[in-house]
Amino acid sequence: MKVNGTHYRSIWLNQDGWRVDVIDQTRLPHEFEIVTLETLENAARAIEVMQVRGAPLIGATAAYGICLALREDASDETLEAADARLRRTRPTAINLMWALDEMMASVRNLPREDRLAAAYARAAEFCDQDVATNEAIGRNGLKIIQEIAAKKPGETVNILTHCNAGWIATVDWGTALAPIYMAHDLGLPVHVWADETRPRNQGAALTAWELGSHGVPHTIVVDNAGGHLMQHGQVDMVIVGTDRTARNGDVCNKIGTYLKALAAKDNDVPFYVALPHSTIDWTVEDGVRDIPIEERSAEEVTHLTGKAEDGSIVKVQVSAPGSGAGNPAFDVTPARLVTGLITERGVCEALEAGLLSLYPEKADG
Amino acid sequence: MKVNGTHYRSIWLNQDGWRVDVIDQTRLPHEFEIVTLETLENAARAIEVMQVRGAPLIGATAAYGICLALREDASDETLEAADARLRRTRPTAINLMWALDEMMASVRNLPREDRLAAAYARAAEFCDQDVATNEAIGRNGLKIIQEIAAKKPGETVNILTHCNAGWIATVDWGTALAPIYMAHDLGLPVHVWADETRPRNQGAALTAWELGSHGVPHTIVVDNAGGHLMQHGQVDMVIVGTDRTARNGDVCNKIGTYLKALAAKDNDVPFYVALPHSTIDWTVEDGVRDIPIEERSAEEVTHLTGKAEDGSIVKVQVSAPGSGAGNPAFDVTPARLVTGLITERGVCEALEAGLLSLYPEKADG
Numbered sequence: 001m002k003v004n005g006t007h008y009r010s011i012w013l014n015q016d017g018w019r020v021d022v023i024d025q026t027r028l029p030h031e032f033e034i035v036t037l038e039t040l041e042n043a044a045r046a047i048e049v050m051q052v053r054g055a056p057l058i059g060a061t062a063a064y065g066i067c068l069a070l071r072e073d074a075s076d077e078t079l080e081a082a083d084a085r086l087r088r089t090r091p092t093a094i095n096l097m098w099a100l101d102e103m104m105a106s107v108r109n110l111p112r113e114d115r116l117a118a119a120y121a122r123a124a125e126f127c128d129q130d131v132a133t134n135e136a137i138g139r140n141g142l143k144i145i146q147e148i149a150a151k152k153p154g155e156t157v158n159i160l161t162h163c164n165a166g167w168i169a170t171v172d173w174g175t176a177l178a179p180i181y182m183a184h185d186l187g188l189p190v191h192v193w194a195d196e197t198r199p200r201n202q203g204a205a206l207t208a209w210e211l212g213s214h215g216v217p218h219t220i221v222v223d224n225a226g227g228h229l230m231q232h233g234q235v236d237m238v239i240v241g242t243d244r245t246a247r248n249g250d251v252c253n254k255i256g257t258y259l260k261a262l263a264a265k266d267n268d269v270p271f272y273v274a275l276p277h278s279t280i281d282w283t284v285e286d287g288v289r290d291i292p293i294e295e296r297s298a299e300e301v302t303h304l305t306g307k308a309e310d311g312s313i314v315k316v317q318v319s320a321p322g323s324g325a326g327n328p329a330f331d332v333t334p335a336r337l338v339t340g341l342i343t344e345r346g347v348c349e350a351l352e353a354g355l356l357s358l359y360p361e362k363a364d365g
Numbered sequence: 366m367k368v369n370g371t372h373y374r375s376i377w378l379n380q381d382g383w384r385v386d387v388i389d390q391t392r393l394p395h396e397f398e399i400v401t402l403e404t405l406e407n408a409a410r411a412i413e414v415m416q417v418r419g420a421p422l423i424g425a426t427a428a429y430g431i432c433l434a435l436r437e438d439a440s441d442e443t444l445e446a447a448d449a450r451l452r453r454t455r456p457t458a459i460n461l462m463w464a465l466d467e468m469m470a471s472v473r474n475l476p477r478e479d480r481l482a483a484a485y486a487r488a489a490e491f492c493d494q495d496v497a498t499n500e501a502i503g504r505n506g507l508k509i510i511q512e513i514a515a516k517k518p519g520e521t522v523n524i525l526t527h528c529n530a531g532w533i534a535t536v537d538w539g540t541a542l543a544p545i546y547m548a549h550d551l552g553l554p555v556h557v558w559a560d561e562t563r564p565r566n567q568g569a570a571l572t573a574w575e576l577g578s579h580g581v582p583h584t585i586v587v588d589n590a591g592g593h594l595m596q597h598g599q600v601d602m603v604i605v606g607t608d609r610t611a612r613n614g615d616v617c618n619k620i621g622t623y624l625k626a627l628a629a630k631d632n633d634v635p636f637y638v639a640l641p642h643s644t645i646d647w648t649v650e651d652g653v654r655d656i657p658i659e660e661r662s663a664e665e666v667t668h669l670t671g672k673a674e675d676g677s678i679v680k681v682q683v684s685a686p687g688s689g690a691g692n693p694a695f696d697v698t699p700a701r702l703v704t705g706l707i708t709e710r711g712v713c714e715a716l717e718a719g720l721l722s723l724y725p726e727k728a729d730g
Contacts, residue, residue, distance in 0.1 A: 029685035212685055220667065222695075227690065256587070260460055307686075308680070318566055318669055318670075323394075323576075332593075
């Protein structure tokens with residue numbers, strides 16, 4: 001998508017044809033800075049310190065991390081060490097492991113002299129696949145927005161989203177935001193309510209930055225506001241992303257998603273979840289019961305980082321000193337609250353039968 | 366309630382018998398500082414800059430503001446000017462107007478030489494009445510906590526609250542927190558989930574400070590977390606306060622309350638609202654439809670104030686620069702989601718019939 005009129009992906013090959021450029025997301029939303037990765041260690045650190053985040057982008061960065069390692073030395077030892085180093089960066093990121101499995105499968109059995117070219121080719125393919133998947137999600141979600149727009153001609157379609165499932169969490173387009181970018185680019189009048197998304201504020205910081213940079217009208221609201229907006233007819237639909245989708249259609253996403261789904265149900269607002277097939281965990285039968293929820297550090301709740309008036313980036317404590325904080329990072333929205341799942345293959349009901357109608361090859365799984 | 370083992374009210378007469386001491390709530394939770402009000406202007410400013418906040422405490426401070434004005438000059442002109450000055454401090458605070466009406470009625474028709482003593486007596490009575498009302502709310506709510514505790518002997522009763530309806534918003538006890546303080550003081554094992562309450566963070570800052578200072582076990586959570594906690598059996602009941610209660614039992618409270626009520630309903634968690642009769646607006650037939658919601662400044666959403674590592678209090682921007690924010694300050698929870706209303710006269714269903722069973726004198730109103 002665009003930043004000040006120029007199209008960007010979140011990761012791309014430098015003009016020199018071998019180094020890798022990424023947007024330093026730790027500087028967003030206050031500064032737009034591009035970092036060039038030259039070594040395996042640069043790539044690993046970029047993932048660790050969250051200069052890059054979002055499952056697809058982490059996978060893409062790891063893929064290029066293998067390339068950068070092979071460029072220095074294409075031996076088996078270097079390859080295995082690079083793989084191990086990258087796996088340690090975010091040990092719970094399933095997408096990261098999958099990307100590394102793919103990369104290793106593509107290069108491990110090649111002669112040393114062919115490995116580097118094959119790795120760069122596979123990494124590029126990896127990125128293009130992600131873009132194509134998200135573009136397909138966007139096209140499928142766009143139809144839903146168009147249907148809503150057709151019912152209120154000339155009026156703005158108001159869409160609420162939670163957290164950041166936008167282009168900078170992927171290689172391009174995003175998942176939940178892909179249909180919104182498409183609608184906007186086609187000239188449909190869309191306006192986004194961007195949930196702040198405490199405690200890490202991805203909505204106020206990243207989603208708002210993305211939408212603003214591309215020119216999509218939007219308004220930040222605190223996470224508390226969505227129910228009131230829906231109660232008063234100010235939300236036409238909700239679209240969120242997901243980190244993990246259970247076989248029964250339960251959806252694990254950023255903490256607070258469940259509350260928005262409840263409000264949507266209570267006010268007859270359609271609630272959609274956009275996802276690539278890679279987030280579907282066919283082994284989980286009941287998401288609410290079985291998906292473990294990561295508990296993150298209390299400091300994410302008690303402290304916040306922002307830009308002071310003098311331009312410096314400062315961390316401040318915003319809570320009572322001495323009080324502890326709980327920080328469950330995700331929640332699971334029961335399938336009964338989900339209007340539909342938007343995937344790259346189409347839109348389905350949030351049910352096992354719905355998912356299997358799009359992915360029949362999983363029927364025996 | 367207690368601060369470091371010493372009992373405090375939020376407002377009290379100084380040892381000199383005429384000046385008025387308050388806790389500077391703009392310094393909380395980072396510093397506990399007592400401010401002494403000596404003049405009408407001190408009192409008016411304390412309300413304006415929110416050194417004191419919370420409807421009952423604002424009323425009490427205004428009452429003492431009249432006393433401080435009369436101490437300098439008990440003339441009609443001074444009295445009327447003081448009344449007008451104090452009314453301008455928070456023009457939408459209904460409780461403030463009521464307190465001033467009461468004070469003016471108590472002193473206006475007295476001879477000049479009797480006014481000062483009458484004013485101090487009425488202000489003290491005003492404070493004592495607030496404490497008695499909240500203590501009665503506490504006793505009535507305590508029974509509900511005791512019933513829940515009886516069902517899980519020896520186990521902790523987990524109570525979620527939103528915003529701050531504690532003792533520092535009143536003269537003492539608070540409304541939603543009064544039953545919790547009583548249960549704790551009686552040795553019942555209670556634990557409070559304190560919702561952060563964005564955008565002004567009253568939960569993380571004030572409720573957590575109050576509970577911590579009194580020694581009540583508690584944990585701060587972001588507003589997004591409550592649904593997940595309820596889904597997993599970690600909340601036994603919800604108690605919140607209210608700014609305005611409609612005749613039909615709809616409850617207007619801090620933005621986000623509605624989302625917690627939805628989650629409570631979805632998980633069969635009892636959802637109670639604690640209120641003194643003064644918050645019941647008998648003229649509003651349908652709260653969701655008819656209660657106007659104040660839209661506050663975007664900066665409350667986009668910026669946050671906290672304590673930096675060097676000890677300074679700093680304001681930082683936490684959202685994307687250039688992105689606007691919406692800031693509805695309250696929402697209305699429909700009566701159908703409310704298990705019961707806890708008032709100083711007892712607990713009733715959130716229905717007109719329920720309220721009238723406690724306040725039969727309003728049946729013709």
